[in-house]
Amino acid sequence: MTQLDHQVHSIGPEVAGSRIFRFIAFLYGIAAYLVFFVTVLYAIGFVxxxxxxxxxxxxxEAPVFRAVIINLLLMSLFAVQHSVMARQQFKAWWTQFVPKPVERSTYVLFASLSLLLLFWQWRPLxxxxxxxxxxxxAVTVVTLSFAGWVLVFTSTFIINHFELFGLxxxxxxLVGREAAPPRFKTPLLYKFVRHPIYLGxxxxxxxxxxxTVGHLLFAAVTTIYIFVGIALEEHDLxxxxxxxxxxxxxxxSMLIPWRRSV
Ligand SMILES: C[S@@+](CC[C@H](N)C(=O)[O-])C[C@H]1O[C@@H](n2cnc3c(N)ncnc32)[C@H](O)[C@@H]1O
Known part of the structure; x- marks a missing residue:
């Protein structure tokens, strides 16, 4: 039995295959994508x-110690959700309950919600x-930060924006097409660094x-998380x-394009 067959069995063939289910799944995917899109725009403004x-x-504001603990908890919640739900073993387990076609959208939705919680509850330092x-x-530094966001966004399109975010x-x-199996790709920027999105x-x-201290805490913890995320992602790759x-x-090279790619 293929994974797709297994999935279809777990939610019932009539339901999974029905037109109404396909359409609802499609609308859910669009909604999850819109939540993600608003979250990313908010993230740019937030940072x-x-x-x-x-x-x-x-x-x-909160007392420094309390603020640091709350902020660390918020970042840990995102990190755990984002890394655990991305692992193959977790996906194999939870697609028994979540239909496979909407697995990625659900992941994107949960990641967006945990980020929105972080933005909402973040304590400034x-x-x-x-x-x-x-x-x-100062203008040069702001431009550099903006260039980082452009690099993130552009790289998602280079690797496959619509697949990354579940669309x-x-x-x-919806159209009854078999999902393409994952393919190894090294387009454009990926010829120079393995992780342009994370570099951005x-x-x-x-x-x-x-x-500020708060911004530094955010930058330092997310950078550590990115290195952990790279190790996990490369293990899977x-x-x-x-x-x-x-x-x-x-x-x-991983992040700094100092080696020439062949
Ligand atoms: C959020 S993207 C980040 C991609 C990359 N780490 C980056 O920073 O640009 C994570 C997804 O991209 C996939 N991925 C990363 N590098 C890839 C490659 N060279 N070819 C195909 N898929 C890749 C991973 O399997 C994972 O599903």
Whole structure:
């Protein structure tokens, strides 16, 4: 029995195959994507401190120790949700309950909700660690941070935006098309670094003209999390693609494009 067959059996063939189910699954995928999209836009404003009601440096203050603990808990919740739900073993287990075509959308929805909770409950720690006083240099740093976000967004399209955020899966299911198996790819930027999306996040989080204790905590913890995430992701990618990925690791660097790719 294939995984798809198994899935269809677990939710009942009539239900999974029915047109109404396919359509509801599609609408759910679109809704999850919209929640994700709003969350990412909010994240840009939250980290850059622009255009949103509550940023990384605003909101109700708490005593330092309490603020640090609350912020660490919020980031841990996101990290655990995001890493555990991305593992193959977890996916194999929970697709017994969540229909496979909407598994990715559900993952995206949960990740977005845990980020929205973080933005909402984040406690600012406004003590300034550094401040770029030269206006030209400050603009350059803001531009660099924005470039980090552009790198994140562009890289998702280069690797496969619609599959990453669950839209391809619900569309394939809607039209009765078999989902394409995962393929190893090294398009464009992926020829220079293995993780351009994560590189973009690191740039976006650290390039701050005004760096507060709260922002530094966020940047430091997310950077550590990115390195843990890379280790987990590469472990899965080696399992999935074997020697192809092992050779890719040897010839292309992780985050800093200092080795030339073949
Ligand atoms: C959020 S994306 C991050 C991709 C990459 N780590 C980056 O920073 O650009 C994670 C998904 O991309 C997939 N992925 C990462 N590198 C890949 C590659 N070279 N080819 C195909 N899929 C890849 C992983 O299996 C995972 O499902």
């Amino acid at each position: 850059m401190g622009v255009m949103v009601p509550k940023t990384i440096d605003t909101g109700a 406004p003590t300034v660690i550094w401040e770029v006083e030269n206006p030209d240099l 391809s899966q619900v569309t394939d299911h 996040f690191i740039i976006a989080f650290w390039a701050a003209p005004v760096m 080696v399992e999935l693609f074997g020697d192809e990925y092992r050779q890719y690791k040897q010839r292309v």
